[in-house]
Amino acid sequence: MIAATALLMPHASAGAGAGRRCYPSAMAADGDSSDEQLALAWAGGDQAAFLRLYARHKGRLYAFLLRSLGRRDAADDCFQDTWARAIAAHRRWRPQARFSTWLLQIAHNLVVDRFRRQRPMVSIDDGDGPAPPPVLVDGQPGSDPAAAHEALEQGRRLRAAIAALPLEQRTALLLRLDAELSLEEIAEVTGAGRETVKSRLRYAMDKLREAMG
């Protein structure tokens, strides 16, 4: 466990400090092995391969869950459940699908299950609704109070606009912007057709554009 902790620390941030590009870049920065090679090694019993996969994917997976669900406790639960399912099923993983797509598919299914259980959903803009999503702000606002306030306000508007999107549109948007998946990969994760995904993304972008001004 000590070795595992050393390998995983410090925590990879999914925010500004994380690799901006998607998984291929993270892969290059992390070594020669691809996700799929590591997943196969893990399926063969190589625990170190799991640790590398976990270190690569935990940040973006967590960001996807937190931004999808809007609550840290819910994101924590889904994060743990996603890895639990991956751990339970990893021996059956086959390289037909990308590991990242497979992992996000598990996470997406859990998010959908959670939303179905919790309906009716409440927008974070509702007065009686839950507080805005708890997030960790890595950077401190600048010394100008007005600018800091404006930055916070913009962040709040962005979160509210994303939270107001229907789940399908929000998922497509986050998978596109955050995980930088292609339309085909988003279709694979969500189980929707490519054209449906394209349509959801267009609606989501339109609504965000309108909300953000």
Next chain:
Amino acid sequence: MSAGPGLGREEAALAARLRRQWPVSGPSEALDQAVLARAGTARGARRRTRARLPWLLASAAAAVLAVGTVLRLAVAPAPTDDILATEAAAPAAPAATPAAARQPVASGGAETAAPERSALRAPAATQPVQAAERQAAGVTAPPSPPADDGGARQAVAVPAAAEAELAAAVALLEAGQDAAAAAAARTLLRRWPGIELPEPLQALLAEPAPVE
């Protein structure tokens, strides 16, 4: 809109804005440890089963005791009802065997103070005696259901689905990862309210949370 993996200009700008205005740190260290423990659980179950054997044996013994207690509660008559039934029947046979009829009450100060508890502790061997005394006193009231002690003695079984997580929490505690163990235990309680945690985990949760 680009269909490929690369983002279009507007998408890239929005993605940058998303990361700048809604930055998200990764999972907490406790969450990391919980996942790693789970991964370890999946791989080395046999080794950890050996390591956890004392705890498993203790848990099994506790479960057997709990089942025994529940079964005993299900069949044991409550002295409270003995008293009520005897007093109700007393006018019908006032001089028959008053001492025998009130025997359960007079059998000890502790029982008089807390008859329900005495029912829980009463050995099974006393039941035929009490039945004989009731019969001698002419009491025909049937034995009542076990007394309600407020649920304090109701065993809360660990759901099968929670077993792995409970084992992971204990493993974390044994590994000295108190924060991670506490987080895992709190998750368990949130998912399965009322779940019976092992004593070390209960003690851990009772400790004040460290200031971060």
